[in-house]
Amino acid sequence: MSGPLTERRVSPTPQATAQAAAHALVQAAREAVTARGAFHVALSGGSTPKLMYAELRGLPGVPWEATHVYFSDERPVGPDSPDSNYRLAHEELLRHVPVPQEQVHRMQGEVRPLEQAAQAYAQALPAQLDVVLLGMGDDGHTASLFPGTDALNAGGRVAANRVPKLDTERLTFTFPEINAARQRWLLVTGAGKAGVLAEVQRGEGHHPVAGVTGPVWFLDEAAAAQLG
Ligand SMILES: O=C(O)[C@H](O)[C@@H](O)[C@H](O)[C@H](O)COP(=O)(O)O
Numbered sequence: 001m002s003g004p005l006t007e008r009r010v011s012p013t014p015q016a017t018a019q020a021a022a023h024a025l026v027q028a029a030r031e032a033v034t035a036r037g038a039f040h041v042a043l044s045g046g047s048t049p050k051l052m053y054a055e056l057r058g059l060p061g062v063p064w065e066a067t068h069v070y071f072s073d074e075r076p077v078g079p080d081s082p083d084s085n086y087r088l089a090h091e092e093l094l095r096h097v098p099v100p101q102e103q104v105h106r107m108q109g110e111v112r113p114l115e116q117a118a119q120a121y122a123q124a125l126p127a128q129l130d131v132v133l134l135g136m137g138d139d140g141h142t143a144s145l146f147p148g149t150d151a152l153n154a155g156g157r158v159a160a161n162r163v164p165k166l167d168t169e170r171l172t173f174t175f176p177e178i179n180a181a182r183q184r185w186l187l188v189t190g191a192g193k194a195g196v197l198a199e200v201q202r203g204e205g206h207h208p209v210a211g212v213t214g215p216v217w218f219l220d221e222a223a224a225a226q227l228g
Pocket residue numbers: 044045046047048049073074075085134135136137138141142143144
């Protein structure tokens with residue numbers, strides 16, 4: 001059977017969800033390096049990935065020297081800001097593991113206009129990413145593709161996206177970029193996300209996350225509670 005949320009791995013707790021995703025990432029990295037000599041992964045921000053980064057840094061067997069790290073979205077700030085997705089990944093994961101610094105590609109959220117950073121980042125991306133890690137907000141956004149925003153329809157690989165309800169601008173992968181990756185993984189936990197997930201499964205609403213094609217969903221039981 002195919003359709004929304006068919007490929008899902010449900011774990012009892014957010015911690016167990018993070019562990020499941022971290023173990024899957026080790027396997028995906030090893031497979032990519034065996035097949036193609038390198039692993040290209042895009043990280044994201046949010047609380048769910050944060051738990052996963054803490055798991056991943058303790059796992060053996062990751063081919064870090066052949067791993068290239070990118071980001072699926074970024075806030076309009078520099079790398080030292082507490083709001084920076086790069087900073088989160090650096091603090092929780094990257095500074096603890098032997099990934100060569102020149103293989104870590106952050107989005108330059110401090111550049112103005114932000115469109116310039118989007119264009120520069122598009123140039124830095126590899127031909128194809130192996131895995132794009134994503135979260136989902138309780139409004140159904142993913143990466144920084146928020147409901148009703150222009151970037152939902154953007155072509156190209158990376159967009160600067162005005163988000164009126166947050167009165168801010170974000171850098172984000174476009175749907176064409178997300179959907180061109182070999183795999184898309186959505187990490188979603190907590191009861192607060194259960195209603196939106198059930199709507200996505202039923203094809204209801206206009207949730208941006210529904211634009212991600214063929215994702216693997218890593219869920220906890222609370223988030224999966226209303227799924228059929
Ligand atoms: O920069 C960001 O905020 C993220 O990339 C964003 O898309 C996030 O993944 C979701 O908002 C879910 O976040 P939580 O996991 O914290 O709920």
